[in-house]
Amino acid sequence: MKRIITIEAVKEAVEAAHAHFREEKGGKNADYIPYLKNVPSDLFGISVCLADGRSVTVGDTDYRFGIESVSKVPTAILAMNQYSAKKVLSQIGADATGLPFNSIMAILLENDHPSTPLVNAGAISACSMIKPTGNAEAKWKAIVDFISGLCGSKVSVLDELYRSESETNFNNRSIAWLLKNYNRIYDDPDMSLDLYTRQCSLGITARQLAVMAATIANCGTNPVTWEEVFHPNLTPHIASLMATVGFYEHTGDWLFNTGLPAKTGVGGGIMAVIPGVMGLAAFAPPLDSAGNSVKAQKALEYISVRLGLNIFSPARVELAAAEPVREGVCK
Numbered sequence: 001m002k003r004i005i006t007i008e009a010v011k012e013a014v015e016a017a018h019a020h021f022r023e024e025k026g027g028k029n030a031d032y033i034p035y036l037k038n039v040p041s042d043l044f045g046i047s048v049c050l051a052d053g054r055s056v057t058v059g060d061t062d063y064r065f066g067i068e069s070v071s072k073v074p075t076a077i078l079a080m081n082q083y084s085a086k087k088v089l090s091q092i093g094a095d096a097t098g099l100p101f102n103s104i105m106a107i108l109l110e111n112d113h114p115s116t117p118l119v120n121a122g123a124i125s126a127c128s129m130i131k132p133t134g135n136a137e138a139k140w141k142a143i144v145d146f147i148s149g150l151c152g153s154k155v156s157v158l159d160e161l162y163r164s165e166s167e168t169n170f171n172n173r174s175i176a177w178l179l180k181n182y183n184r185i186y187d188d189p190d191m192s193l194d195l196y197t198r199q200c201s202l203g204i205t206a207r208q209l210a211v212m213a214a215t216i217a218n219c220g221t222n223p224v225t226w227e228e229v230f231h232p233n234l235t236p237h238i239a240s241l242m243a244t245v246g247f248y249e250h251t252g253d254w255l256f257n258t259g260l261p262a263k264t265g266v267g268g269g270i271m272a273v274i275p276g277v278m279g280l281a282a283f284a285p286p287l288d289s290a291g292n293s294v295k296a297q298k299a300l301e302y303i304s305v306r307l308g309l310n311i312f313s314p315a316r317v318e319l320a321a322a323e324p325v326r327e328g329v330c331k
């Protein structure tokens with residue numbers, strides 16, 4: 001079964017979601033990272049990029065916010081691209097923890113294993129894997145260039161956020177050294193932690209995040225620049241990691257309601273991927289108890305239900321072709 005959706009339908013759904021939830025007052029900004037406490041709470045943007053590069057945006061889609069844990073997705077892809085999906089599975093894992101993103105207990109319970117690159121432990125471990133190992137600046141360049149390639153435009157660190165995170169990341173320091181104790185860190189622990197902290201401090205806009213999601217949806221080829229950023233066979237692997245743990249201990253509820261593989265960050269961003277079809281991003285700083293943006297969740301759930309985007313639905317969506325058309329590479 002197929003369901004064809006038009007860009008007009010996407011535009012209507014995105015605009016309606018923004019109008020519905022603009023006044024939503026639930027949640028509060030992250031405050032364990034001082035910078036995030038001071039980001040204006042009423043910012044709200046939604047951006048969609050289709051797998052053929054067309055886009056729809058509404059609200060604060062050009063505001064640069066902290067990418068935070070959404071950055072775990074590109075680093076996981078980069079590690080799989082540099083090694084292989086199987087290697088990342090054996091060195092890090094792909095299991096949900098059912099626990100908060102920064103859980104130390106999860107490392108102990110998973111039998112000395114970081115469990116997935118989409119929680120802090122696994123993300124620090126993924127940073128340690130990035131090549132060329134032993135060279136912090138070259139590793140950083142590999143990460144930042146990769147993220148810029150996914151977005152089709154340059155991303156850079158928000159210096160004040162980086163300072164704020166580095167001065168307060170005591171829990172993550174413990175994670176890095178605990179992983180070292182279990183031989184689950186594959187480079188210098190302090191360097192790996194710093195790369196993780198830096199990648200979390202990158203500034204990104206909802207518009208850029210939607211292009212990143214669309215590149216993942218478009219099997220690794222950026223639908224705006226048409227650069228092949230990563231190997232096409234990695235899309236199902238990263239989408240399944242996102243579906244498994246993208247909202248930490250709230251992932252099951254999220255997936256039940258939306259059927260969208262997605263990843264959140266404590267900066268208020270969420271990125272969702274519908275393989276072969278589109279990428280979606282929403283941004284609003286106030287968070288729920290698991291660190292997921294309240295407004296962005298509601299907006300994306302509304303759009304998913306209204307457009308029937310649930311990837312588990314037998315009625316798979318397809319985009320109505322545009323003229324002139326350039327088809328996504330997954331076809």
Ligand SMILES: NC(=O)CC[C@H](N)C(=O)O
Pocket residue numbers: 067068069070101102120165172197200264265266267291
């Ligand atoms: N969930 C998140 O976005 C957490 C990211 C943050 N930098 C941390 O490590 O705590």
